[in-house]
Amino acid sequence: MRIKVINPNTTASMTQTIVAAAKAAAAPGTEIVGATSPTGPVSIEGHYDEAVSVIGLLEEIRAGEREGCDGYVIACFGDPGLLAAREAARGPVLGIAEAAMHAASFVATGFSVVTTLGRTRIIAEHLVHAYGMERHCRRVRATELAVLELEDPASDARRKIVDECRRALDEDGSGAIVLGCGGMADLARDLTHELGVPVIDGVGVAVKFIEALAGLGINTSKRGDLAFPLPKPYTGMLAGMAFRSK
Amino acid sequence: MRIKVINPNTTASMTQTIVAAAKAAAAPGTEIVGATSPTGPVSIEGHYDEAVSVIGLLEEIRAGEREGCDGYVIACFGDPGLLAAREAARGPVLGIAEAAMHAASFVATGFSVVTTLGRTRIIAEHLVHAYGMERHCRRVRATELAVLELEDPASDARRKIVDECRRALDEDGSGAIVLGCGGMADLARDLTHELGVPVIDGVGVAVKFIEALAGLGINTSKRGDLAFPLPKPYTGMLAGMAFRSK
Amino acid sequence: MRIKVINPNTTASMTQTIVAAAKAAAAPGTEIVGATSPTGPVSIEGHYDEAVSVIGLLEEIRAGEREGCDGYVIACFGDPGLLAAREAARGPVLGIAEAAMHAASFVATGFSVVTTLGRTRIIAEHLVHAYGMERHCRRVRATELAVLELEDPASDARRKIVDECRRALDEDGSGAIVLGCGGMADLARDLTHELGVPVIDGVGVAVKFIEALAGLGINTSKRGDLAFPLPKPYTGMLAGMAFRSK
Amino acid sequence: MRIKVINPNTTASMTQTIVAAAKAAAAPGTEIVGATSPTGPVSIEGHYDEAVSVIGLLEEIRAGEREGCDGYVIACFGDPGLLAAREAARGPVLGIAEAAMHAASFVATGFSVVTTLGRTRIIAEHLVHAYGMERHCRRVRATELAVLELEDPASDARRKIVDECRRALDEDGSGAIVLGCGGMADLARDLTHELGVPVIDGVGVAVKFIEALAGLGINTSKRGDLAFPLPKPYTGMLAGMAFRSK
Amino acid sequence: MRIKVINPNTTASMTQTIVAAAKAAAAPGTEIVGATSPTGPVSIEGHYDEAVSVIGLLEEIRAGEREGCDGYVIACFGDPGLLAAREAARGPVLGIAEAAMHAASFVATGFSVVTTLGRTRIIAEHLVHAYGMERHCRRVRATELAVLELEDPASDARRKIVDECRRALDEDGSGAIVLGCGGMADLARDLTHELGVPVIDGVGVAVKFIEALAGLGINTSKRGDLAFPLPKPYTGMLAGMAFRSK
Amino acid sequence: MRIKVINPNTTASMTQTIVAAAKAAAAPGTEIVGATSPTGPVSIEGHYDEAVSVIGLLEEIRAGEREGCDGYVIACFGDPGLLAAREAARGPVLGIAEAAMHAASFVATGFSVVTTLGRTRIIAEHLVHAYGMERHCRRVRATELAVLELEDPASDARRKIVDECRRALDEDGSGAIVLGCGGMADLARDLTHELGVPVIDGVGVAVKFIEALAGLGINTSKRGDLAFPLPKPYTGMLAGMAFRSK
Structure with a gap:
């Protein structure tokens, strides 16, 4: 099982602390993929920081889907972008x-x-x-x-x-x-x-709970509001965030 | 009084409908500044669309602060980015x-x-x-x-x-x-x-309520969690979203 | 627009403070009509005072309807008689x-x-x-x-x-x-x-919000429980409070 | 024990139905004192009717205090004036x-x-x-x-x-x-x-619960917001509703 | 009327205090039947004590049904077994x-x-x-x-x-x-x-409320989840707790 | 890790279904210990059945503590005796x-x-x-x-x-x-x-969540109301349920 643990801020040293905790928690067969947000604030200390951090988080979720990840941990205590991340992911997503x-x-x-x-x-x-x-x-x-x-x-x-x-x-x-x-x-x-x-x-709990859910075949519901985003044009700097029809 | 009405999606024709409603509601002395999000989805129909739309919204709020706007309307029914926008604004901000x-x-x-x-x-x-x-x-x-x-x-x-x-x-x-x-x-x-x-x-109600609040000198509280974002580095594509110390 | 601001206690000097605040808040085209309750307690400091104060308040609302008022402010912080007042009024009614x-x-x-x-x-x-x-x-x-x-x-x-x-x-x-x-x-x-x-x-906010609502043509809903009171006999000292069929 | 059962509308025939139910419920030693509101609507079918009905109710509560009543039942399903009545009464008061x-x-x-x-x-x-x-x-x-x-x-x-x-x-x-x-x-x-x-x-339950409370010496708390109304001037038609200092 | 007051712990001296309070509260025609739980903890000071105490309580409820009791008081402040007791009883059951x-x-x-x-x-x-x-x-x-x-x-x-x-x-x-x-x-x-x-x-209040309810013919609803337990086998030490079909 | 999965009813065939699900969910190193309640109803279909079933459940929890179990699953959808079970257990306890x-x-x-x-x-x-x-x-x-x-x-x-x-x-x-x-x-x-x-x-989820918690060293809090039951005498048929001082 491959679980991606995403630090939504851009401070790589904090990702190290988080990934270490994730690895310490993970079962033998679980691969922990750590990721630091590619863009946004160095720390998340308010509504504004949090809102901006969601872009990098969603990029990492989408990359994770391409990489075959089975589930995701959002490793910031505000659980930024949780429902948006669930829309973008097939497997379970948990906030810490x-x-x-x-x-x-x-x-x-x-x-x-x-x-x-x-x-x-x-x-x-x-x-x-x-x-x-x-x-x-x-x-x-x-x-x-x-x-x-x-x-x-x-x-x-x-x-x-x-x-x-x-x-x-x-x-x-x-x-x-x-x-x-x-x-x-x-x-x-x-x-x-x-x-x-x-x-x-x-962090540790989220890794274990993702192992639990994914292990049981319980994935994010794709019926209703957590279905994949509707394909539609996105414009401007964030055009690459669009979902395409398949 | 200058009120900025921001359409967080990127469809300019919808902004026209919104701005027309805003202008019809506005008092004689109120200037309505319409804005279409510079980046993001053409319509907001889910958590994911909404999360991405916040970046363009916040850019428009920040531009509005430079332009001397007295208040803001977020003209999408999900009220995306409401608290983040309040952090970034001195005047009142309302979602529709x-x-x-x-x-x-x-x-x-x-x-x-x-x-x-x-x-x-x-x-x-x-x-x-x-x-x-x-x-x-x-x-x-x-x-x-x-x-x-x-x-x-x-x-x-x-x-x-x-x-x-x-x-x-x-x-x-x-x-x-x-x-x-x-x-x-x-x-x-x-x-x-x-x-x-x-x-x-x-849209109409939000314009009038902003007129009411700003007219009475009731602005967004800058004590506590709605204070301006802490100055800190932002990295990557969204580096420009950072607040700087003054 | 004519907004009636009703002080539900019988202390006229307090009405002056209230009306001054209302006038300071009002838009140029708004006429503030101040009223002091014609009967009841000199101040409202409990459930009992409040219950009795409602009669004078409702009299002023009903007079306001005859006087062509577009909306009403109940200028006591307990918002006494709010829903009863809404039944009696065509325009919007707000408590402070x-x-x-x-x-x-x-x-x-x-x-x-x-x-x-x-x-x-x-x-x-x-x-x-x-x-x-x-x-x-x-x-x-x-x-x-x-x-x-x-x-x-x-x-x-x-x-x-x-x-x-x-x-x-x-x-x-x-x-x-x-x-x-x-x-x-x-x-x-x-x-x-x-x-x-x-x-x-x-007081100031209520005046502005009434201006907002009435200005947009948003009046008290006359469908359901806020419809005008049913015409029926009232007896005794308060017989004059009855609504008549039209 | 003397329990006053107050019909807050002015229809005496309805009081008869209510008092009959109260008497059927009462214990042997309980005296049921029925009362029809002296003033207000013939039936209570909305917020406005209810608000006006409170005056007659409170008059009957106050008369009851002079008559030595041990508790009160407000016999209208909206429980009009409940907390105001509790302020005015020493014994327990219940709405039906x-x-x-x-x-x-x-x-x-x-x-x-x-x-x-x-x-x-x-x-x-x-x-x-x-x-x-x-x-x-x-x-x-x-x-x-x-x-x-x-x-x-x-x-x-x-x-x-x-x-x-x-x-x-x-x-x-x-x-x-x-x-x-x-x-x-x-x-x-x-x-x-x-x-x-x-x-x-x-009606029956309220009578029995008043018997229960008053029988156990559990009366309305006179500490805090249910203490007797503060003595103060009342003016106009309702001047007689004032509490006096003792 | 016969009301059974059950002390769910096994300390008889505490039952005496409880029964004395119950008798002091009871109306002239009310017979108070005191009972001490036949099995379980000497005092109830936690979830575990409480869970175990329910067995003795339910035994006393069932005995009470055979003894013709009209209602029951569960005389422990945690109200242990309240809904189970209501299933087992025809008359009303109250916790203190x-x-x-x-x-x-x-x-x-x-x-x-x-x-x-x-x-x-x-x-x-x-x-x-x-x-x-x-x-x-x-x-x-x-x-x-x-x-x-x-x-x-x-x-x-x-x-x-x-x-x-x-x-x-x-x-x-x-x-x-x-x-x-x-x-x-x-x-x-x-x-x-x-x-x-x-x-x-x-204790006193519960006795009086049971008198009130039973006196008015208001018994535990036997429609839905409070109907008598379904007849079915019980095995082991608690086999005697089973309900039988009639 | 040893997880005890307790069927609180006394139907062994149902335990088999439950244990099969538990084993299918368990990680390689997890031992599933199945248990059927030794006493009580053959099925749990109401408050009364549930209350009685708690005794057998608690016996199995206590036996599990002696057997070195690391956590417990209460395999009945009403989660009977959940907090009592937590008092009695050192490891985590979950209801299904x-x-x-x-x-x-x-x-x-x-x-x-x-x-x-x-x-x-x-x-x-x-x-x-x-x-x-x-x-x-x-x-x-x-x-x-x-x-x-x-x-x-x-x-x-x-x-x-x-x-x-x-x-x-x-x-x-x-x-x-x-x-x-x-x-x-x-x-x-x-x-x-x-x-x-x-x-x-x-059942499956509870097993995995217990694995998660126990694996991380997160056990039932023994500070406050979930501390082990106070040692005290229990009398009668359930005398054996008492906790003893150590």
Whole structure:
């Protein structure tokens, strides 16, 4: 099975962290294909960054279809372009926020999300709603770390994240933590031991869930709104994004 | 006051219909600046089309900021890129679905949406939810007209829309109709008389609501998640979409 | 266009504040007709006050219909008698809580309401729910100012309101403030500048939204539950409130 | 124990039906005090009728307080003025829609409401929401009977109601029926036998629930928004509605 | 009328407290039949305890049917086995959480629950949701008292409960308190006086509501999912739980 | 990895169907341990059957803990005893309704459930709500097949299920089907091909999701309400269900 894990921002070093987590999670027969978005922001920290990042993501999905990928992981916690990606793909597509929140709801009656900047909190809150997690997600908490600080040893990022997780457990009554950024993917196992509760990174979970779905032959429904995009002309710089009739 | 009305698809003839409706609605002192997306699909009929259309929309918003526009209308019923556009704009930004649904809730306790293809219905339903209209919107109805058929006299589009409106009134118990496509903007007044209930086109309403907000000095909040995008590098084909520090 | 702005309490000095805000908002061709309720409480600070205030409000609506008014604003933050008023009116009717909350949702993803006495908070919370604003309204905050204290220079009302607004921004993560009393209508512009976020008074917004709707020919639906009241006998002191067959 | 059962419309013959149902339900030691609203509409069939009816209702509540009543039933299915009445009363106050819906949720996982005119259906739907009955109430059904037709033997009202009840059981999958008008109070026992499911009239239930609450010393909370109305001047025709300081 | 009040845990001394509260609430003609579960945990403090407790509860319901009981109270705040019990019973069945929450919603616009261990809070929160009390219940508060500590004079239980009630009134803005354990049934009247707000014990309310329903001939619907269990073989230790065809 | 798949009813032939589906789904290194409940009903078709079935399920969970199982599947579509089972288990526990609904939400924006008897539909509807699937699940449909008819070649079960699936696709606008009974586990792959949409059996999905979670070291949270049951005496027939202190 071939699963493509797409980092929708353009920072290749973050892709490395993500791909490492994906490979650590993957079953023996699974090939992880990592991809960094070819165009767009170096980090996704708002609605605007997210909207622009979708183009590169969709390009990678379409390339993946040509490459014979069996499923896709969108490795940014805002799950940008999720339904558009599903239209473009035959196999299953999961966002890491989606995967992590669903997994958390399987092992705890309440969880907290620990994410980066406060200005991205609303994105996670909208996803909580879209996924029906209102009664499971107790709170979305910001560390006020910028996404790229996660890669900077001088940022003290790990300590700030742990501190926020502890506050979540104490104040929110949560039984599990969802890590709210693809760049935190390397922290999940360690923090699970350190905090004594499930600390969930969506990259690993999404890979496993794609393995589960694709392995069972459960692909994206091509009946209704997730059918392949209608063939039609696209113009201008993005003309190449058009689907053609077959 | 200068209001930019942006058609996020690339079909200029549809922009004409939209701009005509906008101008008919505008107050004497309002200048309507029409714009057709410079790149993307010729019509927006799904999640994928919508996602790609956001780039052209955001380019027009950013151009509008340089041109001194006081507010913006996103003239596609899926309200693509709404929050991203708000980040990029100082003045208020409204989507036509948003404007029309809110207006309908002001004059009826229940309304129905009459839109184009069935595969776009879910987009409207998601907006119903995002805008808190679940208790006002009784049903989203598809005519199975393609967007560009609205411009084709041979398509019998007007009759199909009227028929669906009548079914909405009979079966849904609705007191008003929301027209679910920017390309229907020219029908609202006529159908209001023909059907004897408010038939609401979002283009006109959005223009008036922008006039209202901007006239009162109520602009997009720049505190929190709608603050201008953080300055950061963008790479690749979309490098020009980056915000710069000032 | 003639818009009637009705203060449902019987304090004429408060009507002056409200009418001044309405006139400041109105377009050149709009005539603002101010009205003070002819009967009922001097201020509305609870369910009981509100219920009684509806009679005077409805009398003014009915008088407005005879006077050729094109639309109505209910200038009390509880939006008393909103649906009853819509039954009695041909043109659009808006409450100031409704107008302000909808406007706030257009310029921020989250807002806080700053109102008067704690005992009226539940009224605003019920409106948040009725208008589908649960996901936009972060919190309703009371200043514990009585309504008529707003008119008393000795009450230090302005400072208490500003302080509560600042707490809302700090603690609720809101991007906009809705002023929760018609008597605060004069504060919106100043506080917007002082606080650097949209501070929204419903009186001005409601006037502009009525201009928008009536200008587009969008009137209250007369199909279904907002049709004119059925003609029938009314008896006793309120016999004059009956609708007659035509 | 003295329970006042208030018919908020001014039709005394309907009060007789209601009081008979109340007395049939009451415990041996309970005195039922019937009251017909002294002023307002002869029947309540819309938001406007309902709003006006509240004045007479509140007068009867206030008289009841002087008469030493221990609790109150608002015997109109729209539960007009419920929270205002609670402010004015020391003992518990129940609406018949509230009582009937809660009772139905105790004996079935889903129920349907069978009411009078279609234009009042929205009132019941709003109550379903206010009482948190969205997951219990499957549908509100109108018979298109006018309220006063219930008293007219020539109206064939009973048959139309039974027919609608049968459709509710067949089509909605409901396990119980709530009768949606005080004027149907005499039908509950008979229809329960005829249809083989609980058919619930709110008048009887409300009387018993008031007996339950008042018997246990559970009165309306006077802390917060249901405390007695603040003493303040009322002016005009309704000056007598004011509360005075004590 | 014969009402069976079932303590689903196996601690007979707690049954005494519960039965005393039930008898204090019952009408003159009501016979209260107390029962202690014949098997299961000595106290119910989690999902597991609760699940096991249902067997003893259902045995007592079935015995009650043979004994001619007219209705049933499940005297544990988690309302274990409520719908299963309704299937097995002809008359009405109420849980004490259900009864208390509904009663609280009749006398206050917001209430708080004060319960025992923090780990049971989620059970109450799920009930809040099942009963549609999300907009009435402001908060579920734990005292961290174990259930059996309520019976231990050395536990200082009463003081801890009163303290938590006071915090609820101060911090939650609630107008009433719901006591969240059958073992607190003896405190309601005293605390009502001490705190000046309705403090509601579900045992008393449930008895009165059963009297109300059964007195009106409103029994559990036997149409649909609450019909008697289908006759079928049961095997193993619980073979005796099977229903037989008649 | 050792995953225990528990059939909570006592029909061993149905366990065979379930275990076959589980084994077909399992990864090479996964050992599937099948179990039939040792006590309770031969099929689960209502709240009562379900409540009783939980005892056998919990016994099997506890045995599984002694046997070193890494995770558990509750193979009945009502997900009986899910939270109690989670308290008793160290590893992850999934219900098949939970697994199937979540999977369906990953590959379609709307799905329908096709289940057995109409009287069990409410159980599925309550789960839809508990799992936050209200906006994804379009409808729960009953075939009126008894559970054990699924095993009877004479019942024409397969045809009835396919017919109901087709109606779901036509009438509900769903993009995927969830099979609503463990006894349908063998139909998923075939029907997926026959209907051209994902037809999802929860047994296979639950096995894969348990593999995913346990493989990542994500176990049931033992902080809060899912911690192991408190040690305490249990009495009577179920005394053996007690947890002991360690």
